[in-house]
Amino acid sequence: MNQSKPKILLIYTGGTIGMIRDFKSGVLKAFDFKTLLDKIPELQLLDCNIETVSFKEPIDSSNMNPRYWVQIAEVIKKSYDAFDGFVVLHGSDTMSYTASALSFMLENLAKPVVFTGSQLPIGDLRTDAKENLITSVQVASLQKDNKPIIKEVCLYFEYKLYRGNRTTKMNAEHFEAFASPNYNELAISGVHLKVNKKYLFNPDIEKPLQVHKNLDNNIALIKLFPGITKSVIQSVFETSDLKAVILETYGAGNCTTEPWFINLLEERISGGVHIINITQCLGGSVMMGHYETSIGLKKIGVISGKDITTEAAITKAMYLLGQNISKENFKSTYEMSLRGEMT
Template sequence: MAKKLTILLVYTGGTIGMIKDYKTGALKAFDFNQILKKIPELKQLNCEISTISFDEPIDSSNMNTDYYVKIAEIIEENYSQFDGFVVLTGSDTMSYTSSVISFMFENLQKPVIFTGSQLPIGELRTDAKENLITSIEVASARENGQPIVSEVCLYFEYKLYRANRTTKVNAEQFEAFASMNYPPLAESGVHLYFNEHLLFKSEDKNQQLVVRKKLDTNIVILKLYPGITKKVVQSIVGIPNLKGIVLETYGAGNAPTEKWFLELLEKTISKDVNVVNVTQCAGGSVIMGHYETSIELQKIGLVNGKDITTESAVAKLMYLLGEKLTKKEFKYHFEKSLRGEISDTNKV
């Protein structure tokens, strides 16, 4: 009989870990040590499940870099003991959290699957059970003794996505996430089908896991809108100690060509602030220089975010700024795919 695989379940907080007290009607945190009693179907999986929970479950709205590091350290400390990891967080910030974790882990050789739910685990129509069961199944999936998945993923409502490609798109439907610029890595139906040619693999399997914990939060998202004023832009680019800006532009990376706007950006870049150009569109890519309205941005030195999501751009910015790179090095590494977060071409 094949040796049972070991999966570590890490609960940080979020809707999935709540159950209803039927006497009071209030929601309370679920004890994940009792997971097999609540979801006996897990016994059908050929794996042993251990759990670690945050002492105080946190709402996803309170997620921050200290918690990112805490999640990464739990996995790092248990990396040699377990075959795979399932991380439960609140869905509202899951794309941000899972994207950051994907950059923090270098040479990852094991699956780290993020999931959660729209309804608490104790609700009658909950999506929590399916999301959790299939996430554990994904984390324990093997082919020729090797994990099929060896990257940071997000599983929700029958689809497995690369975590750093996702965006939460719906607050009410069970199908809460989308990956507009990259296909699902796996789909769960009658069978669990992996699109293996889409999976990310580390180039050198003999390399040791490296965990990058220095994250720089001196960044801001500047979303353009018609009629944005000089005062608004000035106040944002003038934030003390600012080191990075995710500039959400229109369409394929277009922005106003007004002199004051370009001068403010150029002055900001000259102060060693890295400005990354990402599109406001749900899907598609920044193509710098494609239209006249982005040629000037290219000239003054904006970094091309290509088809990266805003969530992943924030994560990558925090990670690369923490590495203390030169401006040239930063631009090179941001515009390059490090964890499969951007496409090498504009089409997948």
């Protein structure tokens, strides 16, 4: 093996990209990823060396949970010094959650971790799997002066590379399944692979990689809607061991001004539950106090999620709760951009 070439590790967790169709029965089945180069010989044309590792029992991404996030992080940590980049093959349904979680778990990351998947199985005639995989490997192997150009967790799908914790799945049928509503693409793949270097994350690479495995998922997500009742919200807040609530509000962070609602939130904040305000809108940011309907939230100490996605809001809360920091530090830290997840 030519050691002068970048070494890329493919990590297969499961999902459509790792399936192949039995054309007699029409049934999808997983193929052995050790034979990947046989299935996609084009990968051998890339100027890098590729090795593969797979979950012992690959999962549908609908079954993804923090335990598997830790498993992915451990694979990266174990192989970190031996490889120049990592490509994680993942089902698309929860890919933005996993990419967001890994961005927080991998502190001082100085190498690319590229998530990708597909809408159609790798063996289908019209599959998007080959292009997504080939370009993801190419992105992960990009170097300048023998050092990686990308130094963050990202997501590649349908000709676009995004910051992982800025993405959300937009479409269950189109090949262009993901979007990054509040942040520019990191790269666009066309005739040439154009990297938008000014948008790349630049970590403190002088510090060694830290892998954070303590995630606390004692959180809830409440999406407001006109007519939501006190009993519904109260039932969520009465969940045992609840530590944080992500509140999806209207527009720029607005909500009902009914006294029962504000009083209930204030009571729970006083009891130690962190409440994070994010917008239901696809694009834009929470600006508490900008409108009268959000002044009350600001006064009682609700945390501003600014322009964070729901996926990043949830995983950031899990990560910070796992750090076991004080209530005051939780609010100030949450409102800071840690991995480029908010503006």
